[in-house]
Amino acid sequence: MKTIFGPINSRRFGSSLGIDLSPALKQCNFDCLYCELAPSATTDEQKNVVEVSTIINELKEHLHDKIDVITITANGEPTLYPYLDELIDELNKIKNSTQTLILTNSSTLVNEKVFNSLLKLDQVKLSLDAVSNSVFKRIDRPHVNIEIEKIVQKVIEFSKVYKGKLFIEILFVKDLNDTKEEIQKLNDVLMQLKVTRIDIGTIDRPPAYPVSGVSYKELHDISHLFNSTLPIHIASRVHAEPNNASYDDDDEILNTLDKRPLTAEDIDLLFDEESKKRLYLLIKNSRITKKSVGNLEFFILHENEERKRAK
Known part of the structure; x- marks a missing residue:
């Protein structure tokens, strides 16, 4: 299957050429309630793996100077890809002025090799839907032995040493992580981070499980619960009634x-x-x-x- 898709005109990141590191099937260490992909058992490794040479050869056919970002993603979690470090090195050889970006759920930052690999990218978007253990497990449904406390510490550490553009994304699900208590806990963590932007959004595609998003008005109200110094951006326009x-x-x-x-x-x-x-x-x-x-x-x-x- 093809690993390259797009380019897609992303409002947040510009003209994006995507790399799908798991084109054949979903391979993820989360089974998020809001995922647009069908529910599936979690895993901590990729078993169906595409060769780096295949990705790079296909990318060369589509890459041109009007692409703003090469976006590393997957049907699942891209940092489970076993040759991620090698792939990033190869991308950096051919990207020229195009930026590299990864969209990750943050969980594998606890792995030192992944942590160091992501430092080589121009842009990193980390998801952080919850910081309390009970809410994290309910909304993101992680693989066994994944602990949110360790993830949070690594997100903080990463933000301090990373030199590129760091984005945090929080996706709000109705009656799960939209409480004042959880938002305050998120705020306390975000205040410790050095980030370019914090995107808050909600469900805008049919979810894997029967959950609902919040309205644009609710997102706007949520944004005011965070400290005013944080670079909060409302990313979702779903239910965006004037x-x-x-x-x-x-x-x-x-x-x-x-x-x-x-x-x-x-x-x-x-x-x-x-x-x-x-x-x-x-x-x-x-x-x-x-x-x-x-x-x-x-x-x-x-x-x-x-x-x-x-x-």
Whole structure:
């Protein structure tokens, strides 16, 4: 089966050419409730393995200079691939200016070889849906002997030494990890990380098990439960019904953006037309500016940006 797919125009990562390290079947050490793939038994190793040479030869046929990222993923967990280190070395030989990215559930960071291999990538996206043991086991359904406490410690350690762009993704499932208690625990961990962006989302494809996502409005409310210094981005637009909130004066808008920077898409969903006009006047008057964070553009307070530059 083909290992290369795309390119796909990813709103978060640009033009992405994907590598599927498990094209024949699902091979994963999690059996997440929300997975778009069918339920399956977990595993801690890949038994159906594609050769590195096969992947590289196929990639060369599709790689060109308009690709922003080569994205390593899998039907399952890509870091279970036994030749990952060799593959990354080969990718770095041919990628030129294209960035390399992996999408991983974070679990194998406890493996020193995997940890060191990921350090060689330009971008890494780590999933972290829960940090308390009971919620982690319910939502991610991990393979035997996988401990969230050890994963969290390695995520923290990785963020301190990694030199590329690090993204954290949290997927919220209704009535599971969306409680104030779990969000506070997540917040405490996130405050220890050095990251480019934290993407929060919810279920937007048919899940493996009968669970539900949260609405865009609920995601927006959740974003305000995190510390305002964290680079939170609402990644999911599922159930994104316009809120059309009215912000009656400039201070309301400034206070909102001070607590949580928003993208243009967020503004379209959250602000009514009069509030948008007020926002654009604030931009014109240099009270609000734009800042690019990991392929996305956010509206932030101009004084906040000046303060950061001063530091």
